Amino acid sequence: MIEQINTIKSCINQAAIACGRNPETIKLVAVSKTKSADMVSKAIKAGITIFGENYIQEAADKIKTLSYPNVSWHFIGHLQTNKAKPAVRLFDLIHTVDSLKLALELNKHAGKMNKVQNILIQVNIGNESSKSGIYSEKTLELVKNLSRLEYVSVKGLMTIPPFFENPEDTRPFFSALRKLKDLIIKETMPHVIINDLSMGMSNDYKVAIQEGATFVRIGTAIFGKRH
Ligand SMILES: *Cc1c(COP(=O)(O)O)cnc(C)c1O
DSSP states (O other): HHHHHHHHHHHHHHHHTTTOOOOGGOEEEETTTOOOHHHHHHHTTTTOOOESSOOOHHHHHHHHHOOOHHHHHOOOOOOOOOHHHHHHOOOOEEEEEEEHHHHHHHHHHHHTTOOEEEEEEEOOTOOTTTTTTTOOOHHHHHHHHHOSSEEEEEEEEEEOOOOSSSSGGGGHHHHHHHHHHHHHHSOTTTTTTEEEEOOOOOOHHHHHHTOSSSEEEHHHHHOOOOO
């Protein structure tokens, strides 16, 4: 696993430099869903500092076992409104907010915990009826509504594009998310700072970096196949 982590890190650096970006602007989220606390612990020792988890209970168990300082946990799964409270308790960044209803719940619980919850808006950039995420054309309105909330801070956008064998085929979707971010920056109030783009997984993260990703979410290429 140490070897895989080093390989991914150097590929990220190379991809960034090759397209004229500062590699430090790209953060690696190691996706540890279904992987044991022991494997996560090994990944921490190999230099991983951000983990992405998809299931609240599984994440809670791991986070309790692994109390390392300087390790940050991100939620990247589908979040149900009734899990908003533990999500706020456990995660530094929630990548998958796609409705005002969910954001209001997060805002309520964050307020009670005296925390400002950082979030990304999950956009259904491929307009796939089977997928979570808000549609592109509704995103600006949602960001405007969320900018009024005191305990929620929108940091950027996230997407899971349709799957293609050939990563080149995902490029238009990544590029569309970036354009949407640029449009939102132009249209929203000055205090809304939307910088992050969470896009790119094991198969297509290099293309995502070329298109402006600031978070790449990588599971299989680090931890191996999931069962
Ligand atoms: C599982 C998952 C990933 C990681 O996918 P890999 O192909 O294993 O790198 C990334 N993002 C999300 C939202 C996921 O659910």
